[in-house]
Amino acid sequence: MLGASHRVLRPAGRLAFHTIELPPGLARAKRRRAISIGPPAVTVRTSYLGLLQSAGFIEVDAVDLTAEYLATQHRWLAATLRHEEGLRGALGDDAVGAGIERRQRTVNAIEEGLLLRTLYTATR
Amino acid sequence: MAQEPLLEPERFGHRYAASGEAAPRAAELEALGSDYSATGYTTREQADGLGRLLALGPASVLVDIGAGCGWPGLYLATAFGCSVISVDPVIEGARAALERIDSDGLGPRALALLGTGEHLPIRPGSIDAVVHADVMC
Secondary structure, eight states, X not given: OHHHHHHHEEEEEEEEEEEEXXXXXXXXXXXXXXXXXXXXXXXXXXXXHHHHHHTTOEEEEEEEOHHHXXXXXXXXXXXXXXXXXXXXXXXXXXXXXXXXXXXXHHHHHHHTTOOEEEEEEEEO | OOOOOSOOHHHHHHHHHTTTOHHHHHHHHHXXXXXXXXXXXXXXXXXXXXXXXXXXXXXXXXXXXXXTTTTTHHHHHHHHOOEEEEEESSHHHHHHHHHHHHHTTOGGGEEEEEOOSSSOOSOTTOEEEEEEESOOO
């Protein structure tokens, strides 16, 4: 996807994206737990800084947004519980129940330092 | 260890199809400050930050990869006046984005395409800025 982004950008065009990733150096058990809780592609082992540079980007930068990620997860959880009845009607009991459980597990994982959220920017 | 598939068309399609429902809209507004059936973590404040970082303006063409129903790409087109190509692999997302383009009057400067980030149906070297929010995770 980074290669395709580089291809469509004009020279000096800019890329910016948010992503959730694992902290470097997690012990094996914590890494396994983070992968089980985090989103599907959180298993990426190579740093995005390296991937961006390999794709040909320059002026690559990263900003940690983990504190904001935790605050947003708390807001999602509170909003989901506040609107739970209506959400169950719109999305179904299974989806909402699983969603609440997933958000609670994610809050715990962020607080334990198992998941990060980062803003990456780069120039073609 | 069992992993969820990277693309979850059933999960996202179901969510996007419920985009007009009151409770999902209210929850999203409280969590993110947006109303685009977004389910991720990019807040309105962060979306505004993306627009400034990418120096978006009326002369810019933006591609939003994995845009779902249009967050943040269609929002950025409205807020910063840029043109946007909204790309998503889920038919319900692309359809909802098209409806939003129509209802927001973005037609002349917005497109919604069905596609993935790996295969963008866009001419090389033609785009000013690319954005994606929690797609590669």
